[in-house]
Amino acid sequence: DIQLTQSPSLLSASVGDRVTITCRASQGISSYVGWYQEKPGKAPKLLTYGVSTLRSGVPSRFSGSGSGTEFTLTISSLQPEDFATYYCQQFNSYPLTFGGGTKVDIK
């Protein structure tokens, strides 16, 4: 199984900050990674897929990058509604797996 390790697990930031979350895969997953945002009591929402394709309707301050085994999600200017937990997911091979999550909270 492909393990995904996210770092950091907790990130404290302020509105307007540039935030970067990393997802490392235990083996190469090509470009088959997606990022999700989850808020308490709500279902996850897809942000990006295929490394850098932004889902329709997702603000352009979100961007994804990376290749092979290391991927990042960047929020260029953190907004109040962005305080949430973020998960990466690989869809390169079965079983599908998720990272452990990164909680972004208010500094």
Next chain:
Amino acid sequence: QVQLVQSGAEVQKPGASVKVSCKTSGYSFNGHFLHWVRQAPGQGLEWMGWINPATGDTKYAQKFQGWVTMTRDTSITTAYMELSRLRFGDTAVYFCARAAGDCTRVNCYDPSQHYMDVWGSGTTVTVSS
């Protein structure tokens, strides 16, 4: 619009079974696989498996083999996930989620189609004696 509406919260005793439903609307039911993902309290997301609504084919994570059953009723565009022999550790929120791949255009058996573009709101299953 595309919607996945899940059944309500359940409380079950250890050893019992639970069946969660996921009513879909707003798209072709047969055109997208459906996943089940669970989240234990304070924990991350865990993939359980998918069902192909068109054929009933299923693929389960090895951990859940022999323990989970995914089915569907095409007449009411609803998918189901049944988990048997419940244990306290099965207390979690169970989500259904649509695979993004459109099976009329791509090979939906390919894992590369399996990011999840629409999610249900989740069903809380509590296992308690």
